[in-house]
Amino acid sequence: xARRHDPERRGRIVEAAIxxxxxxxxxxxxxxxxxxxxxVPLGSTTYHFATLDELLVAALRQANExxxxxxxxxxxxxxxxxxxxAELAGLLGEWLAGDRTGVxxxxxxxxxxxxxxxxxxxxxxxxxxxxxRLARRTDPLTARALVALVDGICLQVLLTGxxxxxxxxxxxxxxxxx
Amino acid sequence: xARRHDPERRGRIVEAAIxxxxxxxxxxxxxxxxxxxxxVPLGSTTYHFATLDELLVAALRQANExxxxxxxxxxxxxxxxxxxxAELAGLLGEWLAGDRTGVxxxxxxxxxxxxxxxxxxxxxxxxxxxxxRLARRTDPLTARALVALVDGICLQVLLTGxxxxxxxxxxxxxxxxx
Amino acid sequence: xARRHDPERRGRIVEAAIxxxxxxxxxxxxxxxxxxxxxVPLGSTTYHFATLDELLVAALRQANExxxxxxxxxxxxxxxxxxxxAELAGLLGEWLAGDRTGVxxxxxxxxxxxxxxxxxxxxxxxxxxxxxRLARRTDPLTARALVALVDGICLQVLLTGxxxxxxxxxxxxxxxxx
Amino acid sequence: xARRHDPERRGRIVEAAIxxxxxxxxxxxxxxxxxxxxxVPLGSTTYHFATLDELLVAALRQANExxxxxxxxxxxxxxxxxxxxAELAGLLGEWLAGDRTGVxxxxxxxxxxxxxxxxxxxxxxxxxxxxxRLARRTDPLTARALVALVDGICLQVLLTGxxxxxxxxxxxxxxxxx
DNA sequence: AATGAATGAGCATTCATTCAT
DNA sequence: TATGAATGAATGCTCATTCAT
Numbered sequence: 001x002a003r004r005h006d007p008e009r010r011g012r013i014v015e016a017a018i019x020x021x022x023x024x025x026x027x028x029x030x031x032x033x034x035x036x037x038x039x040v041p042l043g044s045t046t047y048h049f050a051t052l053d054e055l056l057v058a059a060l061r062q063a064n065e066x067x068x069x070x071x072x073x074x075x076x077x078x079x080x081x082x083x084x085x086a087e088l089a090g091l092l093g094e095w096l097a098g099d100r101t102g103v104x105x106x107x108x109x110x111x112x113x114x115x116x117x118x119x120x121x122x123x124x125x126x127x128x129x130x131x132x133r134l135a136r137r138t139d140p141l142t143a144r145a146l147v148a149l150v151d152g153i154c155l156q157v158l159l160t161g162x163x164x165x166x167x168x169x170x171x172x173x174x175x176x177x178x
Numbered sequence: 179x180a181r182r183h184d185p186e187r188r189g190r191i192v193e194a195a196i197x198x199x200x201x202x203x204x205x206x207x208x209x210x211x212x213x214x215x216x217x218v219p220l221g222s223t224t225y226h227f228a229t230l231d232e233l234l235v236a237a238l239r240q241a242n243e244x245x246x247x248x249x250x251x252x253x254x255x256x257x258x259x260x261x262x263x264a265e266l267a268g269l270l271g272e273w274l275a276g277d278r279t280g281v282x283x284x285x286x287x288x289x290x291x292x293x294x295x296x297x298x299x300x301x302x303x304x305x306x307x308x309x310x311r312l313a314r315r316t317d318p319l320t321a322r323a324l325v326a327l328v329d330g331i332c333l334q335v336l337l338t339g340x341x342x343x344x345x346x347x348x349x350x351x352x353x354x355x356x
Numbered sequence: 357x358a359r360r361h362d363p364e365r366r367g368r369i370v371e372a373a374i375x376x377x378x379x380x381x382x383x384x385x386x387x388x389x390x391x392x393x394x395x396v397p398l399g400s401t402t403y404h405f406a407t408l409d410e411l412l413v414a415a416l417r418q419a420n421e422x423x424x425x426x427x428x429x430x431x432x433x434x435x436x437x438x439x440x441x442a443e444l445a446g447l448l449g450e451w452l453a454g455d456r457t458g459v460x461x462x463x464x465x466x467x468x469x470x471x472x473x474x475x476x477x478x479x480x481x482x483x484x485x486x487x488x489r490l491a492r493r494t495d496p497l498t499a500r501a502l503v504a505l506v507d508g509i510c511l512q513v514l515l516t517g518x519x520x521x522x523x524x525x526x527x528x529x530x531x532x533x534x
Numbered sequence: 535x536a537r538r539h540d541p542e543r544r545g546r547i548v549e550a551a552i553x554x555x556x557x558x559x560x561x562x563x564x565x566x567x568x569x570x571x572x573x574v575p576l577g578s579t580t581y582h583f584a585t586l587d588e589l590l591v592a593a594l595r596q597a598n599e600x601x602x603x604x605x606x607x608x609x610x611x612x613x614x615x616x617x618x619x620a621e622l623a624g625l626l627g628e629w630l631a632g633d634r635t636g637v638x639x640x641x642x643x644x645x646x647x648x649x650x651x652x653x654x655x656x657x658x659x660x661x662x663x664x665x666x667r668l669a670r671r672t673d674p675l676t677a678r679a680l681v682a683l684v685d686g687i688c689l690q691v692l693l694t695g696x697x698x699x700x701x702x703x704x705x706x707x708x709x710x711x712x
Numbered sequence: 713a714a715t716g717a718a719t720g721a722g723c724a725t726t727c728a729t730t731c732a733t
Numbered sequence: 734t735a736t737g738a739a740t741g742a743a744t745g746c747t748c749a750t751t752c753a754t
Contacts (some may be wrong), residue, residue, distance in 0.1 A: 041719050
């Protein structure tokens with residue numbers, strides 16, 4: 001109460017949604033959980049996002065942008081003389097070593113899109129963004145294959161709980177590169 | 179009614195659960211939906227499977243076995259003289275061309291395992307089964323990489339709605355094989 | 357609580373629904389209002405009646421039966437020597453003079469069926485029941501017309517708030533009879 | 535946007551409300567649905583009509599006027615030498631044969647007035663308008679009875695889904711006329 | 713005068729689970 | 734052993750209305 005005028009309400013709801021998905025998974029994202037996390041009334045979440053899918057799309061698109069920004073700010077994948085496979089394996093290592101919230105978020109998106117058509121475009125963007133970035137260092141077909149392999153490697157780590165083996169990743173990525 | 183003694187009740191519930199997951203996704207698997215699909219009373223599902231996770235594990239394990247049986251019955255991946263990449267690309271094509279229930283089931287499993295530890299072992303089994311089968315034709319590291327790449331390729335097809343390009347798959351799988 | 361075993365639960369819910377519709381109209385019939393009126397948990401109403409329409413149909417069918425019983429118990433419309441128009445006008449007078457809950461209930465049903473196909477059969481039954489009863493005293497066409505006129509007269513009374521004029525009713529019903 | 539000064543805003547809202555009631559029934563008339571149909575901001579509907587009842591009354595009164603205009607423009611019921619019953623039966627046939635929006639609108643009004651006192655005067659006007667028009671061709675009592683019978687006949691058609699039988703209508707209306 | 717934002721109450725419905733039989 | 738009945742909690746969503754601008 002007493003917060004009638006709140007111009008950043010919408011953005012705060014999206015951020016809260018990201019935290020909720022990170023903490024409890026997509027299945028845990030409900031209007032109520034996000035309202036509680038954002039400390040706004042329930043009605044406020046349905047006002048700004050008519051359906052949960054709409055909120056989900058907004059949240060996941062923002063998560064994607066966050067990842068892209070990280071790549072850009074590091075100048076990652078831009079040095080055309082570097083060893084692409086090694087660099088990619090290194091990035092993956094960093095990504096998987098840190099707080100896994102971001103990683104799991106991306107793969108929840110990926111896999112949730114399987115059943116929720118509304119998420120497909122966002123999932124496709126994610127793929128294409130990375131593929132395009134990689135295509136600058138190699139050809140489009142190879143870039144696409146690298147994205148596929150990266151996805152598969154991440155899934156194995158996330159699902160089996162095995163620790164990430166950077167040397168293995170570098171080796172097999174290198175096979176695809178040439 | 180009048181079906182009190184039904185020794186295969188448990189098995190029929192599991193099969194119904196597989197059909198439900200195939201049709202509506204894991205999120206659509208409820209005691210009620212499976213009871214309706216199996217044409218058994220609601221109480222019967224909770225009697226045979228105390229929790230939903232228990233039923234889910236049973237259903238997904240059975241789905242895995244079904245896939246393995248298909249491979250075996252075809253003698254797939256057994257001819258050591260064949261071109262492994264080509265054969266794998268062909269199998270993928272068949273798998274993705276038919277009724278996609280089985281394919282989607284596998285990836286639903288992945289999705290669910292991400293957040294439900296109870297399903298991790300089942301997801302791991304799935305990976306390992308295929309990896310082991312492939313390892314007979316190549317080395318373990320390559321086998322693992324092939325599984326990862328296969329997963330990534332399938333995801334791209336399922337998520338972007340793009341049609342499966344067998345030639346592309348054969349080409350990149352071949353790069354990993356050697 | 358402490359009322360787990362309650363074999364007449366279903367019937368009590370129907371009766372409560374009738375009281376709710378009588379008091380607040382069909383628009384006031386909600387799972388919550390009927391649960392409160394019947395003094396049962398909310399879940400109990402949805403357990404016995406999966407949708408509101410289902411409950412509505414049950415309630416209104418029971419109301420119809422109640423009306424038919426009243427007619428039968430009075431031996432109404434059975435004396436073939438009586439003046440049909442006068443008798444009908446008299447019955448209408450009694451019906452409209454008493455507690456109007458029953459009357460309004462019937463017409464809410466009638467008119468609600470306009471938009472709710474699920475209620476159409478019940479509305480039709482009501483018409484046909486009365487038409488059939490009247491047809492024993494005259495021909496089918498006349499019976500049908502009498503039902504129509506009775507409906508129109510009741511609506512005028514209910515909607516304009518005018519008091520029922522039995523002499524007028526007898527006169528115009530008599531014109532239709534012959 | 536950019537429609538700040540819009541002198542016919544109020545009228546357009548009323549017309550939108552009529553379309554909404556015709557399409558979805560009175561239960562479907564909400565500030566939101568009418569704002570969407572009229573393509574005006576939500577706030578605009580509450581600004582011009584403080585409560586929904588107010589909007590409903592305006593909408594239904596306008597619908598009445600529309601019907602009256604149709605009668606007048608056709609010169610209906612004005613030729614004193616014509617057969618009143620036949621003419622009325624014919625009008626009913628036309629009314630029921632076309633787009634039923636208008637017909638259903640009238641009976642929705644009846645339904646709503648049963649429970650909403652604010653609408654009673656509008657319902658009464660509707661009756662009286664027609665009765666008065668008919669009274670010019672016959673006496674007031676007969677006119678009132680004709681309105682009642684017309685209502686009853688329409689209800690039977692609308693509720694049972696039976697097709698309109700003009701010959702039957704003419705016959706029973708004729709009995710009332712004399 | 714006009715409106716976008718906000719909100720608290722309410723809705724139908726679904727559900728996992730418990731329990732008496 | 735099996736199951737129909739029961740139930741409390743939760744969900745997505747809609748809404749009339751209020752209010753600050």
